Each structure stands twice: as C-alpha cells, then as structure tokens.
Amino acid sequence: MLVATHQYSGDEWEQHCLLLARRHYGADQVQEVPARHGGDLGIEAFTFSGRAFQCYAPVEPLSTSERYDKHRDKLSTDLRKLETKQKDLVALLGGVVIQHYIFLVPIFDSAQLVKHASSKTIEMREKKLPHLAPDFKITVATDAMYAKERNEVLERAISLVNLVPTPPSDVGTWITGNHELTEKALEKLSRLKLSSASRASYLEQLVNQFLDSENALDRLREKYPDQWEAAIDTRTRKERKLVLEYPPGSTSTPADVNGIVNSLKMDLIRQVPTLDEPLADAMSWGAVADWLMRCPLDFETIESGS
Numbered sequence: 001m002l003v004a005t006h007q008y009s010g011d012e013w014e015q016h017c018l019l020l021a022r023r024h025y026g027a028d029q030v031q032e033v034p035a036r037h038g039g040d041l042g043i044e045a046f047t048f049s050g051r052a053f054q055c056y057a058p059v060e061p062l063s064t065s066e067r068y069d070k071h072r073d074k075l076s077t078d079l080r081k082l083e084t085k086q087k088d089l090v091a092l093l094g095g096v097v098i099q100h101y102i103f104l105v106p107i108f109d110s111a112q113l114v115k116h117a118s119s120k121t122i123e124m125r126e127k128k129l130p131h132l133a134p135d136f137k138i139t140v141a142t143d144a145m146y147a148k149e150r151n152e153v154l155e156r157a158i159s160l161v162n163l164v165p166t167p168p169s170d171v172g173t174w175i176t177g178n179h180e181l182t183e184k185a186l187e188k189l190s191r192l193k194l195s196s197a198s199r200a201s202y203l204e205q206l207v208n209q210f211l212d213s214e215n216a217l218d219r220l221r222e223k224y225p226d227q228w229e230a231a232i233d234t235r236t237r238k239e240r241k242l243v244l245e246y247p248p249g250s251t252s253t254p255a256d257v258n259g260i261v262n263s264l265k266m267d268l269i270r271q272v273p274t275l276d277e278p279l280a281d282a283m284s285w286g287a288v289a290d291w292l293m294r295c296p297l298d299f300e301t302i303e304s305g306s
Helices: 010-025 064-084 086-093 111-126 144-153 169-175 179-189 197-222 225-240 253-270 277-293
Strands: 030-032 045-047 049-056 100-104 133-140
Touching: 010 045, 010 049, 010 064, 010 144, 030 049, 049 064, 049 225, 064 086, 064 100, 064 111, 064 133, 064 253, 086 197, 133 144, 169 179, 179 197, 179 277, 197 225, 225 253, 225 277, 253 277
Parallel strands: 049 100, 100 133
Antiparallel strands: 030 045, 045 049
16 A cells, blocks of 8 residues: 555646656656646647546545546546547547556555556446557556655755735734734843844744745645655754754844754755755744744853953
C-alpha cells in the first residue's frame, strides 16, 4: 500500500503529476490537454511516444472500499470517453497512438482496482479504436512510479503555500485584543536602541509578520503535515537554545534581532529544504515576534562597570 504524505486537491494532484511527467519524459515530449475549453476527453496529457495520463485525487479520508469505488468509477468513465469522443481525440492526438494509459492516484491500496484495469484493458483492445494501439494497456499507479522525479520535486524549494498579507485593520484589531502580549513586547523593545515612535511601528510590523506566519503555518499543516511538523520542531529547538545563543546583554539593537531571524531562517531552510525563502523568512520573523510577546526572548542592558 502506498500512502500520500498529504492530501491533494484535484488541481494540485494534476499539476504534480504533469510536473513529474515533464521531468521524466522531457518537457517538450508532454502535451497537456486542458479541460476548460473543449477538453475533458478522458486524458490530462499525452506524450508523443504514446503514453496518456489521467490524474485523479478523490477527497480523503476514505476507507479502502470507498476509495476503490471512486477509483473504479472514475477510470471507467474516462476510458469510456476514449470511444465516445473518438473523433475529437484522433484530431487532438495528431497521429499519436495511445499504447499506455496511466491512471495516477495519490493513494492506491486495492488489488481489485488492478483486476478492474486488466478487464478494461481487454475491453478497450477489443474495440479496435484507431487511436489505441493493439497492445494497449492500462497501469494504475501513484507518484512512486516516478520516484526519482518525485524526490527531486520534493527536495526543490517551492512555494508550498502562498503567503497572504494580513490586512492592516486585522493587525490593529489583534494588537488591541492582545494588550498584555503587546505591552510585554513593547517593554522589551524599550531596551533596544529605538525611539518611542519607532517602537510602535516596529511592534506593528512584528505583529504583521506573526499573523502572516501563523496563517501560513495553518495552511502548511493542512496541506503538508510532514513539512509543518519539521518546521515546528526546528523552531522549538531554536527556542530552547535562545538563552544560550543570545545571552542577556548580547542583543541591544534591531540589527541583533535581524541576526536571530536570519539564524532561524537558515535552520529552517537546512532542516526543511522544501520551504522557499520567503516562507522561511516569514516563519522566522513570526517566531521572533512570538518569543518577544511571551518569555523566550528578552533583552537586558548590561551596565558598564557592573
């Protein structure tokens, strides 16, 4: 049984599969078939060497039986289109004959689906359709079929989630509603080399980064729980060593705070290489804001001669 590391929407799974196909067969060898305008022909893409792809991600969680039913019905429906939309497909393929139909799903855990695909293979061959090869075959697979390409994609720093800026009004509302936390942060910031006006602006920007980070982390947890857990673990390890790495008196300027942020960002990029730099940067500023509003991070002026 192969289990996806996170839940995909239908569009996300399709784009993931097409990315793997382009990497494996060559970007110039894969023709995408958009369904929005005159598409929906039973395939998502095809190669000029005769492979066709259908990508399907049912909404999870599902039992094995429920998942099989959805996979079976989807496969049957799309294979039927190879016959009912024969004229459109022949024109679309432009002489390409489909030899291998690949049904890609995030989770595949039923032998019954293999039997169904084998039965459909025989059925489709017997139709002797002009755009299907005599030895036409159907394969049911997950992205493990392209393990090398999948690993390359997962190791590449990409935008796992979009950073959505928090509206200024939400920032102000949060500051007003969390008076104790923000006052604690202002008191700490008073020990940095900042004017009173600068402290207020600095705090506002910190809260902005904190809210951006928390929203991004919520989306990351929902879509990529493994990466979310790794990011949280990295942040927690950094928090536990703050007093050791930044003892009282060692942090007295905004530039010193930047140093803490950059250090955490590098840790995140090392430990969670799938994070892109903007997301790692937002998470790092969000963590520092959180530490300032609670207890982990503090500033203390060391009196000269003491």
